Amino acid sequence: MVIKLENLTKIFQPGDAPAVDNLTLEVDEGDTCVLVGPSGCGKTTTMKMVNRLIEPTDGKIYVENEDVSKKNPIQLRLNIGYVIQEIGLFPHMSIAENIATVPRELRWPKQKIQERVDELLSMVGLDPELFRNRRPSDLSGGQRQRIGVARALSADPPLMLMDEPFGALDPITRSYLQNEFLRIQEKIKKTIIFVTHDIDEAIKMGTKIAIMREGKLVQYATPDELLSAPADEFVVNLIGGNYSIKRLHLIRVEEILKEPFTVSPEDSLDEAKEVMEKSQLELVLAVNGEKHLEGLVTPSSLRKEGERVGDVMDTPDLTVDSGATLNDALSVMLTNGEGYALVVGDENRLQGVVTLNAIMEALQDNEK
Amino acid sequence: MELLYSMGHYFMLAASSNPQEGEPWFFEPFFAYLVRRWDRILVMTLEHFELILVATAIAIAIGVTVGVIISYYEPIAYPVINVTQVLMTIPSIAMIAMLIPLFGIGFNNGVAALVLYMLLPLVRNTYTGIREIEPAVLESAKGMGMSELRVLTKIKLPLALPVIMAGIRVAVVLGVGIGAIAAYIGAGGLGSLIFNGIERVNYPMIWTGAIFISIIAIVLDLILGWGEKRLYRY
Ligand SMILES: Nc1ncnc2c1ncn2[C@@H]1O[C@H](COP(=O)(O)OP(=O)(O)O)[C@@H](O)[C@H]1O
Ligand SMILES: [Mg+2]
Numbered sequence: 291m292v293i294k295l296e297n298l299t300k301i302f303q304p305g306d307a308p309a310v311d312n313l314t315l316e317v318d319e320g321d322t323c324v325l326v327g328p329s330g331c332g333k334t335t336t337m338k339m340v341n342r343l344i345e346p347t348d349g350k351i352y353v354e355n356e357d358v359s360k361k362n363p364i365q366l367r368l369n370i371g372y373v374i375q376e377i378g379l380f381p382h383m384s385i386a387e388n389i390a391t392v393p394r395e396l397r398w399p400k401q402k403i404q405e406r407v408d409e410l411l412s413m414v415g416l417d418p419e420l421f422r423n424r425r426p427s428d429l430s431g432g433q434r435q436r437i438g439v440a441r442a443l444s445a446d447p448p449l450m451l452m453d454e455p456f457g458a459l460d461p462i463t464r465s466y467l468q469n470e471f472l473r474i475q476e477k478i479k480k481t482i483i484f485v486t487h488d489i490d491e492a493i494k495m496g497t498k499i500a501i502m503r504e505g506k507l508v509q510y511a512t513p514d515e516l517l518s519a520p521a522d523e524f525v526v527n528l529i530g531g532n533y534s535i536k537r538l539h540l541i542r543v544e545e546i547l548k549e550p551f552t553v554s555p556e557d558s559l560d561e562a563k564e565v566m567e568k569s570q571l572e573l574v575l576a577v578n579g580e581k582h583l584e585g586l587v588t589p590s591s592l593r594k595e596g597e598r599v600g601d602v603m604d605t606p607d608l609t610v611d612s613g614a615t616l617n618d619a620l621s622v623m624l625t626n627g628e629g630y631a632l633v634v635g636d637e638n639r640l641q642g643v644v645t646l647n648a649i650m651e652a653l654q655d656n657e658k
Numbered sequence: 659m660e661l662l663y664s665m666g667h668y669f670m671l672a673a674s675s676n677p678q679e680g681e682p683w684f685f686e687p688f689f690a691y692l693v694r695r696w697d698r699i700l701v702m703t704l705e706h707f708e709l710i711l712v713a714t715a716i717a718i719a720i721g722v723t724v725g726v727i728i729s730y731y732e733p734i735a736y737p738v739i740n741v742t743q744v745l746m747t748i749p750s751i752a753m754i755a756m757l758i759p760l761f762g763i764g765f766n767n768g769v770a771a772l773v774l775y776m777l778l779p780l781v782r783n784t785y786t787g788i789r790e791i792e793p794a795v796l797e798s799a800k801g802m803g804m805s806e807l808r809v810l811t812k813i814k815l816p817l818a819l820p821v822i823m824a825g826i827r828v829a830v831v832l833g834v835g836i837g838a839i840a841a842y843i844g845a846g847g848l849g850s851l852i853f854n855g856i857e858r859v860n861y862p863m864i865w866t867g868a869i870f871i872s873i874i875a876i877v878l879d880l881i882l883g884w885g886e887k888r889l890y891r892y
Contacts, residue, residue, distance in 0.1 A: 343801055367803035378798030382816050392802050441802070451801075 291354055291448040291481040293317040293340065298349035300335050300505075309335045311505035312349070317498065322475065322482040324496035326489055327528070332505040333485040337451050340483060341370045353449065368392055371442030371450035371480070375457045377434050379426035385411075385437055386422045392445040410440040413474060432463040439471065443478070453485045468494060469613040476613070489528055493517070494539045494615055501525055513540050534653050538617035543610060543633050546652045547642030550632075552577045555584050555600030562587055562599050571630060575640060576603045583609070583632065583640040609634050612641050616652065619644045684865075691862035699851075703870055706847035709765065709840065710833045710878075713772035717829055721777050722822060725784025726810065735785060742778040750775070750839040758843070768837065768845025775836050776829035783825025787818025820889045827882040834875040838867070848874075 293316070300310040310332040317323040325333040338344040340351055342363045351358045358366055379388050386407045393403045408418040414436040426434055435455060442450060455471075456464045468491065475482070486492055492499050493513045501508040501516070501524075509521035517533055517540070520526045529536060551569040553562050555576045565574050566589065576585040576599050585603030594602040608626050610619050612635040619631040629646040692699065728735040748756075753771050761767040791814060799809045815822075841849025851867030854860070 341801060343797070364803050364805050367801060369803075372798065372801035374794060374798060374801070376792070376794030378792065378794035378796075380795060380799070380813060380817075391799075391804070395803055395808070438798075 292319055292352075293323075293449065293481060293483070294350075294352040294355075295336070295340075296350045296352070298336065298339060298351065299347050300332070300339065300344060301347045308332075308347070308505050310339070310346075313502075313505070313507050315500055315507060315510060317481060317483065319481055320479045321497045322484055322495055323498045323500060324484045324486060324492040325500050325502055326486055326492040326496075327502035327508075329487055331502045333487075333502060334453055336502070337453055337483055337485050340449075340451060341367050341372060368395060368445065369447050369449070371447045371452075373438050373442045373450070373452040373455045375454040377438040379434055379437060379441075381426055384423050384425060385429070388426065388437060389441045389444050391441060392447075396445055398445075406444060410443060413443075414440045415470060431459055432467060435459060435467060436470075439474075443480075446478075448481060450480045450482045452482060454487070455484075456491070457486065457488075464491075465614075465618055469611050469615075469618065471495075473611065473613040489530070490536070490539050490617075493536060494617075501528060535617075537653055538620060538649075539615050541616045541652055542612075543614050543616060543619050543631070543644045544612055544641070546616070546644060546648045547633060548645060548648060550575050550640065550643045552640070553587065553599050554578065555598065555603065557599045558597065559592060559599065559602065563592055566592065571643070571645065573630060573643070575606070575632065575643075576600070577640050581639045583634055583638050586632075606632055608632055610644075611635065616644075616649050620646075620649060684861075687862045688865050691866060695866075699848075699866060699870065702846065702848045702850060702867075703874070706834070706837055706849075706871070706874060709768050709772065709837050709845060709847050710830060710874075713769045713776060713833055713837075714826070714830055716769065717773045717776035717780055717833075718826060720773065721780025721825070721829075722784045724777070725781045725822075726788065726815075728781070729785050729788040729814075739778070739782050739785065742781050745774045746778045750836050751842065754840060754843050763843040765845050767843050768840030768847075771840060772833045772836055776833055779825040779828040779832070780822070783821045783828075784818060787821030787825075788814050790821070791817050820886065823882070823886045823889055827879065827886060830882060831875050831879050834871060834878060838871050 295313055295315040298310055298313040298315075299308050301308045313332075313336060315323070325336060327333060335344055339346050340353070340358065342358060345359075353366075353370075380391075386404075389407045389410055390403045393406060398406070407422065411418040411421055416433060416436060421429075421433075421437075426437070429437065435458075439455065442452075456467050459467065472495065484492075484495055486495070493516070496513055498510065499513055499516055500510045501521075503524055509516065509525050511519075511521075516525070517529065517536055520529060551565050551574045553565055553574055553576055555578065562574060566572065566587070572589050574587040575583060576587055578584055583606055585600070586606040587599060587603050591602045591604055596602040608622050608628055608630065609632045610622055612633055614633070619633075622631045623629060623646060631644045633641045633644055635641050724738065728738050745753075750771065753774065754767060757767050757770050761770050795813065795817070796809065799813050800806075804812065837845075837847055838849030838852060841847050841853055848867045848871050851863050851870075855863030855865075855867060
């Protein structure tokens with residue numbers, strides 16, 4: 291779903307400075323285009339013109355080469371997922387009814403709607419049995435925002451508009467939901483217009499970043515290009531100093547994974563000691579046949595009494611999920627005072643280990 | 659208010675006519691009257707209910723519609739609410755008299771007067787109920803592709819319902835009292851007992867009218883209050 295904005299301009303009151311000023315931009319199929327800039331620079335206005343919640347003063351918007359001003363706004367919106375910061379869940383409806391909003395407007399059969407609701411709840415990591423019949427007021431902020439995302443995805447629209455979707459959440463929940471969304475996006479490959487005022491979030495979520503200032507487009511580039519070649523002083527200031535630190539948001543743990551040393555919980559302690567000797571990190575992980583992470587074996591656990599690895603292993607706590615960035619991994623390491631983090635995917639499946647050294651190497655490579 | 663006036667009036671009459679020492683002046687004649695005329699009282703109670711029910715139904719239909727309309731046309735909202743407010747300040751006898759050219763005397767006139775009095779709480783509560791909905795809820799509904807009619811029926815009215823219900827409750831209780839005055843032009847109901855009682859200086863008759871009107875008001879208020887609480891508050 292390709293989106294083209296052509297010379298888009300919005301003037302709310304005649305005589306006022308334009309909220310969006312002659313903006314031209316193209317978003318490719320499957321890309322996440324992040325609109326970023328200071329508050330009031332016209333991000334929300336730009337986004338709302340795409341689904342015609344606001345009509346442009348001038349200029350055109352094409353979705354898949356069709357001029358949106360010629361489309362029926364209701365039909366247009368039913369095909370565009372829409373998520374806002376305040377979420378706007380319907381308080382008088384259950385979670386299931388909330389998610390079913392668009393399918394109901396599209397008159398899907400009941401059975402199909404129910405299946406879709408459960409599928410989406412699972413996708414956003416909420417147990418359908420537990421959550422289906424709850425009310426929005428019973429949910430935490432993070433859970434509500436997941437429902438907001440699930441609701442927007444319900445009829446599987448090819449295009450998503452997201453206006454500061456994680457803006458109201460605390461930093462930990464925000465980073466968690468960002469990672470989760472990145473993982474979902476990897477599977478569903480939507481074309482996304484994502485609004486934020488947080489440059490770190492833009493670098494993390496975007497495949498392309500559009501920097502806006504007073505309604506004008508300042509730079510449109512990939513996160514990498516942006517960090518290595520900021521267009522002007524304004525962009526430099528927006529990015530702030532510390533490019534290496536910014537890069538932590540850009541690189542994902544998957545890119546620098548190391549193969550971990552593993553044993554099975556059934557193995558004997560002697561076998562574990564042998565593996566331990568090969569491990570420079572003095573870290574061995576216990577996984578079962580399906581690579582589910584079961585436990586953590588350190589030299590101190592091997593000194594405990596017991597016969598099998600399963601008897602002495604510790605609970606693995608330094609985990610990040612596979613969509614996480616180096617920044618997430620580093621923050622786990624710093625919080626726990628350890629030089630490694632374990633990367634797990636769906637169903638707690640061990641994917642590898644990230645080490646402090648690997649992070650430093652990655653940043654140096656990236657500088658060049 | 660009218661109810662209070664008529665009851666206060668009775669107290670004054672009762673006080674001034676100062677019954678003889680030792681002579682029963684309240685309970686005995688009152689219960690004797692109840693027992694003697696229970697069939698007439700029952701009919702009048704039903705008439706009273708009918709008057710209120712018909713008026714409430716019409717007032718809800720008009721009041722909610724007007725409330726919805728002014729929620730779409732902001733500039734006329736307060737002027738319209740002010741008009742309904744002015745209607746409410748007209749003394750009920752005057753209102754009934756003014757409606758005679760349009761509705762004659764009798765039941766219809768009573769209903770029309772009640773409807774006009776009931777408009778304010780219904781229009782105002784429908785309007786505020788809709789206005790108080792979180793803007794994000796309406797924006798997300800619209801942004802996902804619900805038409806304005808669907809937003810109104812599936813989001814706005816259900817969310818405003820508890821506030822509208824509170825308006826209905828006020829309207830009904832208001833109507834029970836004013837309904838008594840409507841008996842003056844022959845609209846029937848328990849008010850007739852009060853007016854006839856005053857005419858004939860028959861205290862048990864006045865008491866019966868006043869007490870039964872109060873009971874209806876209290877019972878309807880309790881029922882509607884219970885219904886209101888059962889509505890989910892978000
Ligand atoms: N409905 C509106 N009426 C008038 N001015 C508006 C309206 N919406 C936004 N604006 C103005 O347009 C500018 C851009 O707003 P907005 O797109 O919301 O910015 P951002 O989302 O980047 O914070 C601001 O100056 C804002 O005051
Ligand atoms: Mg905004």
